[in-house]
Amino acid sequence: MRLDVVSIFPEYLAPLDLSLIGKARRDGLLGLHVHDLRDFTHDRHRTVDDTPYGGGAGMVMKPEPWGEALDHIAGQGDSRPTLIVPGPGGTPFTQAMARELAQQDWLVFACGRYEGIDERVYEHARSAYDVRVVSLGDYVLNGGEVAVLAIVEAVARLLPGVIGNAASLVEESHEDGLLEYPVYTKPAQWDGRAVPDVLLSGDHGRIARWRHEQRLTRTAARRPDLLHASATLRGDDLPGEL
Numbered sequence: 001m002r003l004d005v006v007s008i009f010p011e012y013l014a015p016l017d018l019s020l021i022g023k024a025r026r027d028g029l030l031g032l033h034v035h036d037l038r039d040f041t042h043d044r045h046r047t048v049d050d051t052p053y054g055g056g057a058g059m060v061m062k063p064e065p066w067g068e069a070l071d072h073i074a075g076q077g078d079s080r081p082t083l084i085v086p087g088p089g090g091t092p093f094t095q096a097m098a099r100e101l102a103q104q105d106w107l108v109f110a111c112g113r114y115e116g117i118d119e120r121v122y123e124h125a126r127s128a129y130d131v132r133v134v135s136l137g138d139y140v141l142n143g144g145e146v147a148v149l150a151i152v153e154a155v156a157r158l159l160p161g162v163i164g165n166a167a168s169l170v171e172e173s174h175e176d177g178l179l180e181y182p183v184y185t186k187p188a189q190w191d192g193r194a195v196p197d198v199l200l201s202g203d204h205g206r207i208a209r210w211r212h213e214q215r216l217t218r219t220a221a222r223r224p225d226l227l228h229a230s231a232t233l234r235g236d237d238l239p240g241e242l
């Protein structure tokens with residue numbers, strides 16, 4: 001998979017050199033190209049923003065640098081990339097979307113700042129990209145970079161070979177509509193607290209049932225919205241319901 005990221009703060013993407021994503025890049029599973037939007041300006045001040053037509057607070061990102069940057073990137077490959085533009089008004093990013101994006105072979109991320117990017121850039125990009133505006137959640141960040149770090153991590157970890165133990169991708173939160181079960185490790189006693197006996201029993205069938213029950217209980221407590229949707233799909237008996 002090839003990833004391109006355009007930002008006025010390219011150093012914001014440095015964490016993608018670390019840990020599993022960094023290793024995936026060194027192993028050739030992932031190609032990452034970070035571009036400074038200011039490299040696509042031509043004035044002395046390398047201007048990327050201006051005042052909004054129609055008035056209003058803040059500044060808007062100018063269309064010209066974005067148009068040049070996105071045209072330059074699209075011209076570097078022969079397939080049609082997916083352009084992901086984080087924004088508070090976007091489609092919610094979910095594990096299902098992460099799985100779908102992990103099937104693509106080329107993702108390009110546009111990191112907006114200020115009050116956002118001139119709307120004509122989205123329209124221009126549609127000739128060369130499948131454009132997706134994506135929200136990380138119902139809160140407002142200062143720009144797209146943090147969202148891109150999260151999206152890249154969620155997508156890259158699904159690629160074969162990036163996560164050592166693919167089995168750990170199965171029973172995690174949101175993979176099948178339930179939150180994850182609690183985990184424990186040595187020592188068996190800590191802070192006057194014991195590990196649940198079932199986990200020391202060696203009875204793998206009993207452990208699996210206990211973990212599933214824990215997932216149902218946790219989801220009912222923390223995310224009942226998930227539980228009713230997925231229980232219908234799975235036909236589970238809901239905790240506390242006959």
Ligand SMILES: Nc1cc(-c2ccc3ccn(Cc4ccc(CN5CCCCC5)cc4)c3c2)n[nH]1
Nearest residue numbers: 086087088112113136137139140141142143144
């Ligand atoms: N999930 C999530 C993603 C983001 C995100 C992503 C990308 C950018 C680029 C800039 N910002 C900051 C921002 C965006 C919108 C407003 C509202 N403003 C009202 C008046 C008309 C223009 C828009 C304010 C500041 C971003 C924020 N936040 N949260």
